Amino acid sequence: LQSIEMATISHLLFKTLRKLIKVNIFCSLMGIPSPIVSWFKGNKKIPHDNKKYLYSSDGDNHFLKIRKASAHDSGIYTCRAINVVGETLCRATLLVLNPKKKALLQARFTRNLSNVEGTETDSVKMICEVSKADADVMWYKGDQELPEGGRYDQIVDGRKRILIIQDLKTDDAGEYHCKFQEVVEGEKAEFVCSVSKDTFIVKWMKDDQELEKGDKYDIVCDGKRRILVIKNSEPKDEGAYVALIGTTRATADLFVLGMSSICLFSFLFQPLQSVCVQYMCLSVVVAIKYIFC
Incomplete structure (x- = not known):
């Protein structure tokens, strides 16, 4: 072989x-x-x-x-x-x-970001601090969430949250900020598909049936983002959800566990052609994020 x-x-x-x-x-x-x-x-x-x-x-x-x-x-x-x-x-x-504590919701920033400067091909480090060591943050440049990996290193060091940008380029200049990872309260599961071209048409499927906007589902187009919202998740919503982008598909398995409304997602992706797809899923107490390219 x-x-x-x-x-x-x-x-x-x-x-x-x-x-x-x-x-x-x-x-x-x-x-x-x-x-x-x-x-x-x-x-x-x-x-x-x-x-x-x-x-x-x-x-x-x-x-x-x-x-x-x-x-x-x-x-x-x-x-x-x-x-x-x-x-x-x-x-x-x-x-x-701990089920009696909502650490993420109670966390706050105790040290804000400071302005930093760097030269091309160099690296820069940005540091903020949070009040709870188990709080999770997301890094942004403007309104765009930054991926982990490549030229971006995202580091957790106790209560410090660190972003390192390697091999600086001129278009790295801009405004950076970090936000707490949101924990959604209420029984809702949300899938966000970001495509490389805003002309891609996304269809959402379950059990070979196309899902339509209505009392149960919200389907939203926002620039390059395609969003499926499952309202009031319950056990009968379990199953495989498929996003179709032309001939490219991604499958997400949704599991709803009892009254605790814990949702687990696993993904399988069948790459075809040169389409770049990013998935983000949010649920009641579980947020799962995958990036496929």
């Missing part, structure tokens, strides 16, 4: 969960020859014989199961895959909340 470069399907994931719940972190990747997969929490490798964290695989799908997740399990988890061609990473940020 000819060696081929590994393609990462699930790139970035953010989850917010309540206390003492079994957590499954999922990463789907492909490579020939089959890659060797390892899981890390922070910078420490999780051993295969760990009773708290369990590895499992199903073909190209790799899972890390966390038993009885508690606040101590909060952190950044990384799935690393290596073969003779190279290495690829999937990162997941897991935050476990």
Whole structure:
């Protein structure tokens, strides 16, 4: 077999969960020859014989199961895959909340951003501080959310939230800010699809039926963003939701767990042609974000 470069399907994931719940972190990747997969929490490798964290695989799908997740399990988890061609990473940020506390909603900024200057090909660092170490923020340039990776490094260091921009270019000049990751209250699930061309037409499907705007669904077009809102999520809404962009499709599986309204999403993406798709999903206590290119 000819060696081929590994393609990462699930790139970035953010989850917010309540206390003492079994957590499954999922990463789907492909490579020939089959890659060797390892899981890390922070910078420490999780051993295969760990009773708290369990590895499992199903073909190209790799899972890390966390038993009885508690606040101590909060952190950044990384799935690393290596073969003779190279290495690829999937990162997941897991935050476990005490059910009697809403840390994200109570967090506030205690140190604001300061103006910084840099020269071309150099790097700059921006730092803000939050009142709670487990608060999550998103970085923006103007109204555009910044991706993680590439020239952008987003670092969590205690209560500090750090953005580093590498290899500065003239068009990096502008206004930058960070915002708290919103936790949506109420039973609503939202899918946001950002496409590389605003002329792309997106259709939303479930069970081979096209979804239409009405009492149950909101379908919104906002520039390059295409948004599906599922109102009042309930168990019967579980299933696979498909976004169609021409001949390109992405599938999201929605699971609604009991009265706690915890929604879990997993994604599979079938890349066709050269379409760049970005997905963001928000739910009651779970926000999951993937980037596919």
